[in-house]
Amino acid sequence: MPQFFDADIAVIGSGRGLDCFETPVTMIPWMDHYHISRALVYDRGAMECGQFRDFSRILKFCREAPDRLFPTVPIAPPATGENPPPDEMVEILLAEGIKGVRVWPEFQACDFDPFNFGDLLGKLQVHQIPVFVHISEVHSWTYRTGWKNLAETARAFPELPLVLLWSGMRNGRHVFPLLDQCPNIRFDLTCVTGGFIEFVAERWGAGRLITASHYPFWDPGIFQAWVNYSGLSEADRMRVAEGNVARLVEDIR
């Protein structure tokens, strides 16, 4: 029975009406119901208000269940000075056990590309710290933008683990070329297109897919049921459910 390592759960609080878990005490039983053994989480409230420097709340949250919850934090273009300087930022990430950084180009009104983020991305690449790119926050039925920036970034930093989230349900003609030409890009399962999982696994390997529930935006059951009933081998199913995110976390050096 697959257990899931969920790559995207917002926690602590939201000023936009999202029903985020405020404490691990309430979150852990919910995770058990969904067979989510581990999760990469972020402080939604900090993200919504553009707070890129104080990571204390998400670190405290994860310390209450250190074997289940792993912190991630948002990044901004280094030139803005909103994050600590890149060298210091990476030191903090490694020292505090932060397992990835996140960027919301559309929400943050910035371009995620080498021009804007290059100083930081180069240092993240050295340490294999994964970057989770939330392509959009609007309903996944809509078409996404910024694909060329993603391709340019993936090619400029070919060893940087890039995970593209909330990629949309109808963006296959952008998703598949990126999978084809950028080996360091991985996708979540938001592209719920029929046959997507099997097609990607057959062409580029199951290592290119991760499970991210995007809770509290969507019900995790959609993606988990899809993985559970996919036509993948048992080993590949486990990789998509849990192993690929676990590997990203383990590979940080």
Next chain:
Amino acid sequence: MKTIYDAVVRGAPLDFTPYIDVHGHFGTWIETAVPAALDAGRLIAEMDRWGCDQVWMTASEPGFGALMRDKNDVVLGLAQTHPDRILPYCTLSSNEPDLCLTEFQRCLEYPRCVGVKMHRYDQPAYTLKSGFIQPVLEILNERRMVYMNHAYLNLADLEWALSRYPDMTFINGHMDYKMMELTGRFSNYYVCTCAAQAPNAMAGAVERARGSEKLLVGSDFNLFCLAFGPGMLAYSSISEEDQRNILGRNAIRILERQPWWSPALLRCTKCP
């Protein structure tokens, strides 16, 4: 007792209770790439893994891509190949209003046509009072068939139609909380759960519909994966009985009104 939740977390076939998806699409799409979009074998294999007895199937780009006739031929061809697993809707369009009746009559030559599906995108506005639909609705009502719309935008005209055509079944193609109240007032009105993706949305749907008897599972399969229907159902907080109603029992109640219906059509369910 086996539960839907226990089966889904294991990826085991839901072959212990009827499973009928009332909202599918088959064909190619101009707006996105669907892998192996015309591969019926892949489609049936996914249904088999789930233990899905049946999908009620409409066209891709429904009503706004290619001629109605051409799109319906794709779905009818699939249904002819898998007659117990795929029940076709006849997809009609307000882009071709003068041809809707004849196209529907052509679809009716297929013995297990479940009814008519219409969408809203990229076609002239219409309501259930529009003239070109009336002869179609009259036949549907006479034959106690199904009319599913992507979304009923004009509530007053929907209520008018529910009263005027009481013997047929109207389905709202997607989850829409504001449409739930009608499920209690009209015996011939159902809501499909397709796109009920918010966390535990099913609990809210059952609460607003005051029961599970007027909800039907749907997923947009094969545009999307089959999980887009039962995925959110299985993990929800509603009871097992409610889940089973939505997953298939309610759809059987609609099918039982057709002369060709037989429990033998539930090809995956071991104990119907």
